[in-house]
Amino acid sequence: MTDRTRVFVTGLGAACCLGGSVPEFWQALLEGRCGFRTIDRFELEGSPYSTGGQVVGLSPTPFSESGVSMGAQFAAHAARQAVRDFPEGLREGLAIVLATNFGPSEALEELVDADYAPPWAATGRLRLHEGPFEWDLDQVAEAVGAGGERVGISLSCSSGNAAMAHALALLRSGHAGAVLAGAYDSIQKVVWAGLSCLRVMALGTEGRQPRVRPFDLNRSGTIFSEGAGVLLLESAEHAARRGAVPLAELAGASSNNNAYHMTHADQEGRATAEAIQRALQDAGIRPEAVSYVNAHGTGTKLNDAIEARAFRAVFGEKVKDIPVTSLKGGLGHAMGAASALEAVACVLALREGLIPPTINYETPDPECSLNLVTGGPRQADLRVVLNNSAGIGGGNAVTVLTKPGLAG
Amino acid sequence: MTGLGPVCPFGLGIEALATALWDKPNRLRELTIGKPEGPQAAVQRVPPFDLNSHVKARRPYVDPHSAFALAAGSLALAPSGRPPQELDPSASGLATGTVFGNAASLEIFQQSVRGKGMRLASPVLFQHCYPNTTNSLMSIEFGLRGFNQNFCGDPLCGGRAIQAGHEAVRAGMADLMLAGGCDALSERLSIALRRECGRDGPILSEGACFLALESEQSVRRRGGKGVCELVCVVSAGTGLAARSGRAEDQMRIGAAIRSAITRALSQTNLWEGDLGALFLAMPWSRNDPLCQAAKPTLDSFSQLPTFTADEVGGYAFAATFPLQCAAAALLLNQRMVPSPMKLEKVERGVELWVEQPPASMLGTAALVLGWSAHSVVAAILKA
Numbered sequence: 001m002t003d004r005t006r007v008f009v010t011g012l013g014a015a016c017c018l019g020g021s022v023p024e025f026w027q028a029l030l031e032g033r034c035g036f037r038t039i040d041r042f043e044l045e046g047s048p049y050s051t052g053g054q055v056v057g058l059s060p061t062p063f064s065e066s067g068v069s070m071g072a073q074f075a076a077h078a079a080r081q082a083v084r085d086f087p088e089g090l091r092e093g094l095a096i097v098l099a100t101n102f103g104p105s106e107a108l109e110e111l112v113d114a115d116y117a118p119p120w121a122a123t124g125r126l127r128l129h130e131g132p133f134e135w136d137l138d139q140v141a142e143a144v145g146a147g148g149e150r151v152g153i154s155l156s157c158s159s160g161n162a163a164m165a166h167a168l169a170l171l172r173s174g175h176a177g178a179v180l181a182g183a184y185d186s187i188q189k190v191v192w193a194g195l196s197c198l199r200v201m202a203l204g205t206e207g208r209q210p211r212v213r214p215f216d217l218n219r220s221g222t223i224f225s226e227g228a229g230v231l232l233l234e235s236a237e238h239a240a241r242r243g244a245v246p247l248a249e250l251a252g253a254s255s256n257n258n259a260y261h262m263t264h265a266d267q268e269g270r271a272t273a274e275a276i277q278r279a280l281q282d283a284g285i286r287p288e289a290v291s292y293v294n295a296h297g298t299g300t301k302l303n304d305a306i307e308a309r310a311f312r313a314v315f316g317e318k319v320k321d322i323p324v325t326s327l328k329g330g331l332g333h334a335m336g337a338a339s340a341l342e343a344v345a346c347v348l349a350l351r352e353g354l355i356p357p358t359i360n361y362e363t364p365d366p367e368c369s370l371n372l373v374t375g376g377p378r379q380a381d382l383r384v385v386l387n388n389s390a391g392i393g394g395g396n397a398v399t400v401l402t403k404p405g406l407a408g
Numbered sequence: 409m410t411g412l413g414p415v416c417p418f419g420l421g422i423e424a425l426a427t428a429l430w431d432k433p434n435r436l437r438e439l440t441i442g443k444p445e446g447p448q449a450a451v452q453r454v455p456p457f458d459l460n461s462h463v464k465a466r467r468p469y470v471d472p473h474s475a476f477a478l479a480a481g482s483l484a485l486a487p488s489g490r491p492p493q494e495l496d497p498s499a500s501g502l503a504t505g506t507v508f509g510n511a512a513s514l515e516i517f518q519q520s521v522r523g524k525g526m527r528l529a530s531p532v533l534f535q536h537c538y539p540n541t542t543n544s545l546m547s548i549e550f551g552l553r554g555f556n557q558n559f560c561g562d563p564l565c566g567g568r569a570i571q572a573g574h575e576a577v578r579a580g581m582a583d584l585m586l587a588g589g590c591d592a593l594s595e596r597l598s599i600a601l602r603r604e605c606g607r608d609g610p611i612l613s614e615g616a617c618f619l620a621l622e623s624e625q626s627v628r629r630r631g632g633k634g635v636c637e638l639v640c641v642v643s644a645g646t647g648l649a650a651r652s653g654r655a656e657d658q659m660r661i662g663a664a665i666r667s668a669i670t671r672a673l674s675q676t677n678l679w680e681g682d683l684g685a686l687f688l689a690m691p692w693s694r695n696d697p698l699c700q701a702a703k704p705t706l707d708s709f710s711q712l713p714t715f716t717a718d719e720v721g722g723y724a725f726a727a728t729f730p731l732q733c734a735a736a737a738l739l740l741n742q743r744m745v746p747s748p749m750k751l752e753k754v755e756r757g758v759e760l761w762v763e764q765p766p767a768s769m770l771g772t773a774a775l776v777l778g779w780s781a782h783s784v785v786a787a788i789l790k791a
Binding site: 044045046047091092093095100101102103108109112113115116117121127128129130131133134137138141142144145146147148149150151152153154155156162165166169170173175176189190192193194196197198199254255256257258259260261262263270271274278391392393394395 | 519530540556557600
């Protein structure tokens with residue numbers, strides 16, 4: 001198997017505030033629906049940040065009852081969807097690369113509260129020395145019967161793309177023939193307290209619920225959500241051998257770090273632009289060939305402007321012609337799961353030739369002068385889609401998805 | 409490999425690691441056997457050090473996990489410069505691995521949320537609670553703007569970081585990669601781990617180890633020198649989706665280990681006779697099912713000097729695989745290996761070990777091996 005082994009997407013799975021399945025998720029995106037509601041999972045203690053995107057369509061059980069973190073439950077749910085058509089007989093070699101921002105935060109909360117000696121410790125079912133991240137991986141692997149190696153990754157809000165980048169490396173270099181790659185996160189109290197104190201979330205105004213307004217002049221912050229997005233990736237040879245029909249090709253990926261500041265990139269978005277350029281180089285695709293960009297677009301003042309500058313640096317004058325969307329207006333910022341869920345949407349966009357709209361966009365911002373898709377889904381002949389993400393701590397990760405067989 | 413940055417209970421730097429290998433291999437064992445269970449016997453600690461002598465940025469707060477990793481990264485990059493001289497920052501990257509992340513900060517943050525409420529949570533402290541905080545701080549400190557990845561999972565994640573670093577350099581995605589693992593254990597976590605592993609279980613410790621991996625062209629361009637060559641890193645699954653505890657599980661794990669070793673050797677055009685030493689990134693314990701699973705395979709290497717985590721500062725979770733790589737690199741350089749200690753006698757729970765003279769390393773390569781119930785990572789280093 002050569003280093004340039006082609007890698008195809010052959011399965012998809014999703015669980016989020018817009019739906020517990022891929023069709024529900026996609027339909028909600030096309031309709032421009034918003035998945036936010038008042039958080040009811042824990043006591044908010046009067047916090048002004050009471051709105052979030054909790055997963056619908058599932059009834060997760062708390063870790064304290066099931067011994068399985070909610071995030072892992074979301075991931076397992078999505079993983080089962082992704083491998084629905086993957087033969088049982090091949091699952092022994094199926095590897096898993098799963099990423100998360102806050103990971104098993106529920107389990108960690110319980111461990112810390114109990115001095116790492118919770119009541120279930122004596123059963124030996126969960127081994128502390130293997131680490132709580134591994135527990136989540138175990139759950140997902142058992143749920144789908146995957147016997148290949150398990151890799152956990154955490155690159156904050158770029159986690160999903162980072163997982164796909166690593167899966168791509170494993171497949172290209174022959175370490176695996178099929179990989180379930182994705183990311184998950186769940187809204188839990190301690191994490192919510194932390195996210196609240198960062199003061200990056202939007203607050204409601206004039207009796208209105210808070211909104212995420214990516215790239216809008218009057219944007220005021222993001223709203224965090226939860227969920228899981230999982231993609232089944234296979235080498236071309238592996239897919240052909242079992243007669244799988246590729247949904248898309250994962251043509252390239254990259255990840256880097258701004259090496260600048262913990263909370264924001266440099267004003268010009270240099271490292272963001274470099275990550276995009278490297279992903280395109282990795283895919284063997286020129287910037288002008290990109291048909292659509294799924295932006296990170298969190299709806300925060302600083303990051304949206306920096307991202308827009310990075311796009312201009314990469315695409316130059318052509319940036320006016322390339323349609324751009326941020327899905328976070330309706331999906332929210334699903335933390336580690338964000339770019340994985342958005343990758344699922346990118347694959348569907350490629351297949352159906354439809355770009356979901358950026359919702360809540362009313363007033364253009366000269367700092368974010370992009371060809372935003374708004375008002376409703378846009379039909380387009382899509383061949384190359386770029387999925388961009390950036391995270392706290394400066395991690396960037398980008399994936400390039402194409403119609404199968406297109407990349408050079 | 410052009411730089412080694414070990415941080416372990418014997419201290420910081422190559423000299424401390426060499427001490428662990430050559431001078432006092434029985435010191436840790438004396439500390440852990442025969443003592444009543446208590447915090448001082450739970451894990452072996454990295455001794456206090458001045459982080460400011462290793463980093464340029466002054467920060468009001470740094471989690472111990474980040475402190476270990478920053479020191480280790482600084483030591484590893486010392487030969488090539490900080491930031492790496494004559495290298496484009498976007499061609500210099502970072503791959504990190506951790507099992508527990510910034511556990512100490514997370515504990516403090518959670519306690520403050522429980523005690524003071526959500527509205528008084530500290531944003532400064534919260535930023536030190538992410539699993540990727542240490543990775544970010546290292547990128548910022550050392551100006552590493554290139555390829556980046558952060559592995560969180562079982563203790564093999566330190567090996568995965570090295571695999572990712574190796575692959576990034578090999579594939580031309582980076583000229584230099586700082587790759588390794590780190591784990592720092594809070595007091596409460598260390599007591600719980602000790603309880604889980606048992607008083608007579610493996611020596612547990614904490615620490616960090618980072619390796620500077622550079623392409624040959626990059627080293628030549630700046631007139632540098634390599635410590636040794638990291639020839640390949642392979643990984644594989646064992647085929648087990650769940651643990652059943654059956655005997656077949658052990659056979660599968662053993663077969664996966666054998667397969668990974670064979671694949672690693674074939675990728676490097678080496679054969680078993682070229683190996684001069686074996687380094688196991690495992691808490692070796694005779695009764696542990698994972699160790700028993702590997703025994704049939706490892707018996708075929710019984711003629712090789714073998715080093716477990718005990719000999720390299722204790723089992724330091726994500727830092728263990730990189731520490732074993734660093735130890736391998738040191739011994740390959742010297743072409744000598746410490747001989748195993750000989751257990752003379754056991755008196756009232758205290759073991760008396762006797763030193764043996766060092767021996768020449770017979771091969772030109774070393775194998776570093778780590779495994780879990782689900783995955784295997786194997787690396788081959790060459791002088």
